[in-house]
Amino acid sequence: SLRFFCYEGFELIGEVTITCVPGHPSQWTSQPPLCKVAYEELLDNRKLEVTQTTDPSRQLEGGNLALAILLPLGLVIVLGSGVYIYYTKLQGKSLFGFSGSHSYSPITVESDFSNPLYEAGDTREYEVS
Structure with a gap:
């Protein structure tokens, strides 16, 4: 059983x-x-209770939801680009340390040894007999 x-x-x-x-x-x-x-x-x-109802007219539709996300994102991109352009073009500085031109002139081979920093001291000649 x-x-x-x-x-x-x-x-x-x-x-x-x-x-x-x-x-x-x-x-x-x-x-x-x-x-x-x-x-x-x-x-x-059990007592069934409704805690909150949502008015259908207040719900976000797909288009409104996309707008609510894309609008602030676009605003942040525009402001960030504006700050970057301000610092790179108007201030002449790059935010990331990259620059198009170097602040020094290239050193040529001839000028290396005419610099007093490269001179080692007095030169002496000895005659061996």
């Missing part, structure tokens, strides 16, 4: 106990029962 039960909040539909009748083939005395939600019990024991 099999005995069936349902969890709290459900009701048993069918026989609580079914028995196997021996034979060839064996059979049960009835079909297995089902557990069904007891709606009346749930509604009696």
Whole structure:
């Protein structure tokens, strides 16, 4: 024999106990029962409350939602570009340290050794006999 039960909040539909009748083939005395939600019990024991409703006219549609995202993003891009252009063009400085021209002139080979910094000191000639 099999005995069936349902969890709290459900009701048993069918026989609580079914028995196997021996034979060839064996059979049960009835079909297995089902557990069904007891709606009346749930509604009696719980109070359903609506916490907030949304007015359909106040919901954001797809176009309005895209506008709400893209407009501030575009504004940030325009302001950031303006600040970058101000510092690079009007101030003559790059924000990232890259510059188109170097602030020094290239050193040529001839001028390297005419610089007093490269002179090691007095030069002396010795005659060996």
